[in-house]
Amino acid sequence: MTISAEVIEGLVLCRVGVDRLAVQAQEVTAFELPHPGAPYAGVGFEPGALAPLDGKSLRHHHTSLVVDSVEVHAERLKLLAVPPVLRLAWGGALSGFVETGGLLWPVLSLERFAAHTVRPEAAS
Amino acid sequence: MTNAASPLAGRHRWLTNLSTFAVLAGLFIATAYTWVTIHLPEGTRLVFGVTLVVVIVVFNLTGDTIEQRRLSTLRSLGEGTLPPTTPNLLLAANEVMRMPEVAFWLSLVFLLLGPLVVGFFWSAFSPVPPRVVLQVSFIGLIVAPLTAVLALLVSVPRARQVLRDLVAAGLPVTELYAGIPVAFVLRRRLMVFAGVAVFTPLLLVGDLALSRTRALLDQLVAAPDAAAMQTLADAQRSGGLVPLVGLVVLVVLAVSVSAWLFGSMVGGPLKELAEETERLARGEHGAPRFIAGEHETFAASGAIASMEAQLVALLGRLGHAAGQLSGATGALSGSRSNARVQNLDTASSTTGELARSAREIALNAQRVSELAKETFGAARVGRDGADGFMTAMVQVREGNQAIADSVVRLNKRVQQVGKIIEFINGIADKSDLLALNAELEGNKAGEVGRGFSLVAAEMRRLAESVMQSTREIGGLIDEIRDATNAAVMATEAGVKATDAGGALAQKVGEGLSRIVDYANQSADAMQSISLATSQQQAGTDQLVGAMAEIVKSTEASGSASREMLSAHDQLIFLARDLEQTVASGGSDSGLHKRTTS
Amino acid sequence: MADVHGHLVFACGSSLYAVPADTASEVVNVPTLTRVPGAPAHLLGVFAHRGEVLPVVDLTRLTGHPIDETFKRAVLVRTPQGSVALTATRVLGVTTLEGSFERLGDVGVHQHLRGPARAAAGEVAVIDTQTFIEFLSTAG
Numbered sequence: 010m011t012i013s014a015e016v017i018e019g020l021v022l023c024r025v026g027v028d029r030l031a032v033q034a035q036e037v038t039a040f041e042l043p044h045p046g047a048p049y050a051g052v053g054f055e056p057g058a059l060a061p062l063d064g065k066s067l068r069h070h071h072t073s074l075v076v077d078s079v080e081v082h083a084e085r086l087k088l089l090a091v092p093p094v095l096r097l098a099w100g101g102a103l104s105g106f107v108e109t110g111g112l113l114w115p116v117l118s119l120e121r122f123a124a125h126t127v128r129p130e131a132a133s
Numbered sequence: 134m135t136n137a138a139s140p141l142a143g144r145h146r147w148l149t150n151l152s153t154f155a156v157l158a159g160l161f162i163a164t165a166y167t168w169v170t171i172h173l174p175e176g177t178r179l180v181f182g183v184t185l186v187v188v189i190v191v192f193n194l195t196g197d198t199i200e201q202r203r204l205s206t207l208r209s210l211g212e213g214t215l216p217p218t219t220p221n222l223l224l225a226a227n228e229v230m231r232m233p234e235v236a237f238w239l240s241l242v243f244l245l246l247g248p249l250v251v252g253f254f255w256s257a258f259s260p261v262p263p264r265v266v267l268q269v270s271f272i273g274l275i276v277a278p279l280t281a282v283l284a285l286l287v288s289v290p291r292a293r294q295v296l297r298d299l300v301a302a303g304l305p306v307t308e309l310y311a312g313i314p315v316a317f318v319l320r321r322r323l324m325v326f327a328g329v330a331v332f333t334p335l336l337l338v339g340d341l342a343l344s345r346t347r348a349l350l351d352q353l354v355a356a357p358d359a360a361a362m363q364t365l366a367d368a369q370r371s372g373g374l375v376p377l378v379g380l381v382v383l384v385v386l387a388v389s390v391s392a393w394l395f396g397s398m399v400g401g402p403l404k405e406l407a408e409e410t411e412r413l414a415r416g417e418h419g420a421p422r423f424i425a426g427e428h429e430t431f432a433a434s435g436a437i438a439s440m441e442a443q444l445v446a447l448l449g450r451l452g453h454a455a456g457q458l459s460g461a462t463g464a465l466s467g468s469r470s471n472a473r474v475q476n477l478d479t480a481s482s483t484t485g486e487l488a489r490s491a492r493e494i495a496l497n498a499q500r501v502s503e504l505a506k507e508t509f510g511a512a513r514v515g516r517d518g519a520d521g522f523m524t525a526m527v528q529v530r531e532g533n534q535a536i537a538d539s540v541v542r543l544n545k546r547v548q549q550v551g552k553i554i555e556f557i558n559g560i561a562d563k564s565d566l567l568a569l570n571a572e573l574e575g576n577k578a579g580e581v582g583r584g585f586s587l588v589a590a591e592m593r594r595l596a597e598s599v600m601q602s603t604r605e606i607g608g609l610i611d612e613i614r615d616a617t618n619a620a621v622m623a624t625e626a627g628v629k630a631t632d633a634g635g636a637l638a639q640k641v642g643e644g645l646s647r648i649v650d651y652a653n654q655s656a657d658a659m660q661s662i663s664l665a666t667s668q669q670q671a672g673t674d675q676l677v678g679a680m681a682e683i684v685k686s687t688e689a690s691g692s693a694s695r696e697m698l699s700a701h702d703q704l705i706f707l708a709r710d711l712e713q714t715v716a717s718g719g720s721d722s723g724l725h726k727r728t729t730s
Numbered sequence: 731m732a733d734v735h736g737h738l739v740f741a742c743g744s745s746l747y748a749v750p751a752d753t754a755s756e757v758v759n760v761p762t763l764t765r766v767p768g769a770p771a772h773l774l775g776v777f778a779h780r781g782e783v784l785p786v787v788d789l790t791r792l793t794g795h796p797i798d799e800t801f802k803r804a805v806l807v808r809t810p811q812g813s814v815a816l817t818a819t820r821v822l823g824v825t826t827l828e829g830s831f832e833r834l835g836d837v838g839v840h841q842h843l844r845g846p847a848r849a850a851a852g853e854v855a856v857i858d859t860q861t862f863i864e865f866l867s868t869a870g
Contacts, residue, residue: 028765053767089778092785093812094866099768106764106776106783113764113778562759566803569757569821576736576751576824590823 017088017107021067022114023076025050026058031107031114032067032074034081039068043075050076050117053099072123082109088116100125140302141211141225144295145204148229151287152200152236153193159244159280160189162383163272166337169376170344171268177259181269184254188247196239203235204228207295210302222304223312229295230313233288233427240284244277268344275336278329279387286394293401293425300423307421307442310435319399319429326395330388337384341377345369402426406434413441420445512648519642526638530631537624544617551610558603565596736826737856739849740805740818743790743798746854748847749807749816751824753859756806758815760786773866774817779806786815787866792839811863825849831856839865 019034030050043049043066051058060075067074088105095103102122107114164185167173173181201208207225209215252270255261300306349369356362405424421438424430568589575586737748738757763775763786772791776783786804790797804815829847834840834855842862843855 025767028767030767050767054765089781089783092776092783092814094773094785094787094814094863095766095769095776096867098766098770098773102768103766106778108778113776113783115764115766115776117767566757566759569823572824573738573751573754573757586824593823 015088015105016085017105017116018083018085020082020086020107020114020116022080022082022109023050023065023067024078024080025076026054028054029112029114030076031082031116032119033104033116034083036069036119037067038070040079041066041068041073044073047073047075050074067119069119069123072119074117074119074122084109089113139211139213139217140298141207141217141295142213144211144298145201145208148204148207148232148288148291148295149197149200149236151291152233152240152284153197155236155284155287156193156196156240156243156280158283158387159240159276160247162280162380162387163244163248163276165376165380165383166272166276166341167269169380170341171265172348174259174261174265177255177261180259181251181255184251184258188251188254192243192247196243199239200232200235204232217302219303219305219308222299222302223308226296226299226304226309227313229292229299230427230431232292233285236288237281237285241277241281244280245273248273275333275340278325279333279384279391282326282329283387283391283394286391286398289394289398289427290401296425297423306423306438309423310421310431310438313431315428315432315435317429317432319427322428323395326391330392334381334384334388338381341380345377398427399430402430402434406430406437409434409437409441413437509649509653512645516642516645516649519638519645523635523638523642526631526635530628530635533624533627533631537621537628540617540620540624544614544621547610547613547617551607551614554603554606554610558600558607561596561599561603565593565600568592568596736824737847737849737854738805738824739822739827739851739854740803740816741820741822741851742788742801742816742818743795745789745793745795746822746849746852747789747816747843748827748849748854748856749805749859750856753807753809754805755808755813757818757821758804758806759802760804760815760817777815779815782813784813784815786817788817790817793843807857807859807863809860809863811860812867814863814866816857822849822851827854827856829853841865 017033020031021034021037022031023029028051030053043060043064047060047066049058049060049064051060061077064075064077065079067076067079086107086109088107091098091103091105099117100121102117102125103115104118104121105116107116204225205228206215206221207228210217210221210225215221249270252266255269256263256266296309300309349365352365353362356365402424406426409422409424421441424434424437426434568591571589572586572593575582575584575589578585736751738751738754739746739748741747758779761777763777765775766773766785769775769785772788774786774788776785778784784806788797788799788801789795798819801817801819803818803821805818805821806813806815827847827849829845831844831847834843834845839862842858842865844858845853845855847854847856
């Protein structure tokens with residue numbers, strides 16, 4: 010398996026509790042206030058975690074994902090490949106990792122996440 | 134109720150006995166006179182004697198009945214048929230008081246009527262010459278007054294005795310004096326008595342002489358011759374005088390007895406009154422005492438009794454006042470009079486005590502002054518000690534601070550050592566890792582890399598031993614860090630403690646400084662006091678001397694005071710005596726004692 | 731099966747494991763991990779190492795042994811099926827193992843462990859790295 014040399018541009022860096030994740034900016038159609046029933050990204054780290062009241066909702070068409078806070082990152086970053094053992098994680102919604110500020114961020118594909126949440130059986 | 138029980142039993146009869154004897158005496162005189170002077174004709178004498186006896190018996194019985202009727206209350210009291218109440222006793226007393234008078238009148242009437250009745254009956258039953266009858270009938274004119282007076286006079290002592298008995302039976306003296314009407318008839322009585330005493334012998338002797346003369350003349354007239362006349366005259370001269378003289382003697386005796394009795398009647402109460410007034414004058418007063426008397430003497434004794442009652446009342450008040458006076462003077466003698474003498478002694482002893490006290494105060498002041506000096510010295514030593522302590526505390530604090538600084542520096546060093554050790558540990562760890570990877574790579578290289586792998590393994594062991602050492606050193610450093618932290622805290626606490634101790638020591642020092650000041654001041658003050666008390670002691674000694682002089686000089690005054698005290702004691706004694714006299718005089722027992730004595 | 735190249739023996743918790751030395755590329759100190767959303771519990775996180783994202787697998791969680799998180803190091807295992815970092819509380823070194831290399835179980839991860847092999851330190855479970863990583867990849 011060769012290391013992918015894909016470059017990614019425009020990321021939304023999200024904080025979820027003590028953890029973090031990133032989504033591609035072009036996938037986010039709107040930032041919204043979280044509405045009841047919207048899935049919270051924290052559940053991916055800790056089952057049963059609850060979204061904060063001042064969280065942000067990342068809208069992607071008809072689906073949305075709630076995070077604690079967001080930060081848009083405009084630089085071009087090398088997208089690191091997902092290790093094979095994590096390819097199926099979260100229904101295969103991980104599209105890679107970026108490294109910025111000395112930290113590693115897992116990049117989530119909202120489109121695939123939406124497909125996963127619409128079809129939860131795909132997650133297993 | 135028995136008569137014997139009553140002291141008045143039979144008194145009514147005892148009271149009248151003597152008057153009966155007086156009447157009998159009068160009758161005896163009359164009979165004797167008749168016998169001597171009147172020649173009763175032959176043949177009529179029996180009738181005369183019988184008539185005389187009958188008259189005597191009848192008159193006696195009649196008189197006795199009258200007398201006893203006059204004494205009905207007394208008799209009832211004596212027999213116990215009447216209770217001895219004051220009104221009854223007073224009624225009896227009235228009866229008794231009137232009794233001598235009754236006896237007088239009864240005797241008078243008896244002796245006036247008796248001869249008339251005898252003469253009447255005698256002449257009626259016998260042929261008696263009218264002249265003789267007249268002589269017999271009017272003999273009472275001569276004898277009756279004397280007899281009546283005698284009856285009165287003999288009744289009086291008995292009446293008095295019965296009155297005393299009545300008083301003894303419970304008749305109050307004041308009631309007696311108030312309840313009996315007084316007639317001031319003594320002068321009349323005296324005149325009557327004088328008249329009787331003078332005229333009765335005169336009449337008797339005159340009548341005797343007249344009758345003798347008449348009888349002689351009759352005999353002379355009837356005499357046949359001169360010789361017979363001479364014989365008659367001689368016979369008259371020589372004999373027949375004895376009965377006459379006896380009769381006169383008898384009358385004179387009766388008069389004398391009467392006079393004596395009269396004198397007793399008046400003199401007895403007067404004597405008693407004199408005694409009573411003397412007794413009162415001596416102050417031996419009490420309840421009014423009964424002095425039996427009649428008329429004026431009765432009134433006088435009543436007045437004296439009243440006076441005595443008044444006196445008793447007055448003395449009662451006086452006694453009360455005396456009691457108060459006694460109390461007051463007693464208190465006075467207890468306080469002022471004695472106190473005056475005592476005051477001198479007390480003052481003398483007080484000044485003595487004052488002198489001793491002053492000496493003690495002086496000694497005490499000196500002692501306190503010495504103590505203050507000692508206190509001053511001790512406080513100064515204490516202050517110096519506190520100053521030394523302060524210095525020591527400052528040194529300790531500085532030492533503590535130095536230790537704390539050293540410990541902090543040590544801690545820093547240890548931390549640096551820790552960092553170095555950490556660094557060494559990191560290097561060792563990296564070396565270990567490097568050696569491990571080298572070993573792995575050497576292993577991959579096969580036989581070629583085997584030696585490399587061995588060296589790498591050795592390196593790993595070295596690195597591991599370094600890490601082991603650094604771990605141990607780390608542990609030691611942790612311990613040192615804990616220890617130094619504890620030391621830092623301890624030294625900080627020590628610094629704080631020394632700060633607190635320093636502050637305390639400063640306060641102690643200040644306090645001791647103040648104590649030193651105060652001790653100094655008190656030592657000065659005590660010296661002043663000592664000086665002052667020494668001076669005062671001298672003054673007090675002078676005062677003691679002066680007091681001794683005063684005591685000496687007041688001893689004269691003291692004797693005067695003692696005299697005054699003695700006089701006062703006498704006054705108290707008199708007051709008490711007065712009080713006692715009043716008290717004892719006012720009691721009933723006192724009355725009995727006096728009335729029975 | 732002769733142990734030609736030897737095995738890298740390491741401890742994880744109370745058990746000893748071994749990987750063939752030719753698949754063990756490196757021993758590293760485990761840096762701060764980045765947790766991955768939706769990852770199974772035995773995947774503690776990832777770290778970047780020489781431009782590569784390496785998932786860290788905790789054997790104690792995977793084998794059901796008492797969890798021991800005092801690991802400081804990880805053994806990088808590279809196979810054509812992928813690379814993983816296995817947590818190690820202690821790395822003993824490369825050694826030649828003796829004994830049999832049969833499957834230790836038929837269920838789960840145990841079907842990818844072989845033994846019982848013996849090293850100087852004791853009994854060792856030998857990880858069949860290729861099937862092991864395939865197993866991890868399919869287990870999700």
